[in-house]
Amino acid sequence: MTVNNSDNSPEPVAGPANDLGVLISTLYRAFERELWQALAERGFADLGARHGSVLAHLRPEGVRAVELSRASGQHKQIVGTIVDELEALGYVERRPDPGDRRAKLVVPTERGIAQRAAAAEVITAYERRQTELLGPERFAQFRAALRELTDAARSAD
Amino acid sequence: MTVNNSDNSPEPVAGPANDLGVLISTLYRAFERELWQALAERGFADLGARHGSVLAHLRPEGVRAVELSRASGQHKQIVGTIVDELEALGYVERRPDPGDRRAKLVVPTERGIAQRAAAAEVITAYERRQTELLGPERFAQFRAALRELTDAARSAD
DNA sequence: CTTGACGGTCAAGATCCGTGACTATATAGT
DNA sequence: ACTATATAGTCACGGATCTTGACCGTCAAG
Numbered sequence: 001m002t003v004n005n006s007d008n009s010p011e012p013v014a015g016p017a018n019d020l021g022v023l024i025s026t027l028y029r030a031f032e033r034e035l036w037q038a039l040a041e042r043g044f045a046d047l048g049a050r051h052g053s054v055l056a057h058l059r060p061e062g063v064r065a066v067e068l069s070r071a072s073g074q075h076k077q078i079v080g081t082i083v084d085e086l087e088a089l090g091y092v093e094r095r096p097d098p099g100d101r102r103a104k105l106v107v108p109t110e111r112g113i114a115q116r117a118a119a120a121e122v123i124t125a126y127e128r129r130q131t132e133l134l135g136p137e138r139f140a141q142f143r144a145a146l147r148e149l150t151d152a153a154r155s156a157d
Numbered sequence: 158m159t160v161n162n163s164d165n166s167p168e169p170v171a172g173p174a175n176d177l178g179v180l181i182s183t184l185y186r187a188f189e190r191e192l193w194q195a196l197a198e199r200g201f202a203d204l205g206a207r208h209g210s211v212l213a214h215l216r217p218e219g220v221r222a223v224e225l226s227r228a229s230g231q232h233k234q235i236v237g238t239i240v241d242e243l244e245a246l247g248y249v250e251r252r253p254d255p256g257d258r259r260a261k262l263v264v265p266t267e268r269g270i271a272q273r274a275a276a277a278e279v280i281t282a283y284e285r286r287q288t289e290l291l292g293p294e295r296f297a298q299f300r301a302a303l304r305e306l307t308d309a310a311r312s313a314d
Numbered sequence: 315c316t317t318g319a320c321g322g323t324c325a326a327g328a329t330c331c332g333t334g335a336c337t338a339t340a341t342a343g344t
Numbered sequence: 345a346c347t348a349t350a351t352a353g354t355c356a357c358g359g360a361t362c363t364t365g366a367c368c369g370t371c372a373a374g
Binding site for chain 1: 364370
């Protein structure tokens with residue numbers, strides 16, 4: 001804790017802002033920075049944070065672009081260009097959806113699957129560090145609460 | 158929960174991605190959307206999410222631009238332009254720092270202070286809803302854990 | 315067979331961020 | 345005191361990113 005309490009006021013003064021939004025965004029930024037740095041070191045330096053919003057929601061069977069759009073909260077045009085880039089980089093393929101001739105499935109290639117595995121490892125390592133920080137019990141509770149709040153936000157749409 | 162379990166696999170299949178990054182970013186997006194919508198309804202429609210990164214870290218006595226940059230994780234150039242906009246909109250003033258002639262303090266005006274108060278109210282209301290969802294105890298634990306993880310991320314820099 | 319809704323793409327404009335360079339002041343070292 | 349280095353803030357440019365509106369093909373309901 002390196003709060004620069006340059007005046008010697010008696011009250012627990014200022015320091016960094018700690019409302020919920022600041023906390024969440026700060027943690028999120030730190031997480032993302034670590035994630036992409038670690039992935040770059042593992043041979044996925046051609047990816048940027050931008051691509052994560054699509055990659056994180058892929059499934060081996062393929063996912064529709066609209067679903068990716070809803071899951072990531074980004075416009076479908078953006079998802080389209082991200083998929084273009086990922087396709088050019090060899091991470092995904094577009095395949096026609098057998099059940100709907102309008103739709104195309106975004107399917108991870110081998111490289112895409114490798115990326116997902118690497119990301120999962122990095123995230124696991126990250127969670128392990130956080131577990132050491134809070135203790136197993138508190139971290140599990142934190143994660144469960146986070147999950148519930150997120151689910152509620154998702155269904156609120 | 159509207160998981161589109163089109164195959165009838167026995168295992169708890171896919172659904173939305175739930176790794177830590179997705180959870181945090183989803184919650185964060187939902188929070189921000191609510192915050193700015195509520196602020197717009199309260200008469201601060203001239204602000205965008207972009208301005209939040211500066212406004213959230215203001216203090217009545219004023220804060221240096223560099224400090225805002227570090228706290229928000231954005232380049233000082235961006236902070237500079239955001240402060241320009243906030244100044245044009247009447248939310249902040251630039252005053253010379255008495256202790257350092259290079260520096261200028263970003264000081265909230267009356268309107269800026271009103272905005273901060275409104276934001277605090279909205280955030281309080283948001284937290285109240287989350288408290289109802291999780292129960293007071295679990296929410297308090299969640300918030301404390303979030304605080305600790307964020308503090309650790311901050312000191313890691 | 316018509317109508318409205320949905321999946322995906324194209325195109326243009328605005329917004330936003332990243333990088334390098336520059337001035338002025340402060341701080342450290344000699 | 346004098347030089348060298350670091351810091352605070354700004355300017356300017358290019359590029360990345362998001363937003364908006366429209367469009368075509370397909371689906372689903374009536």
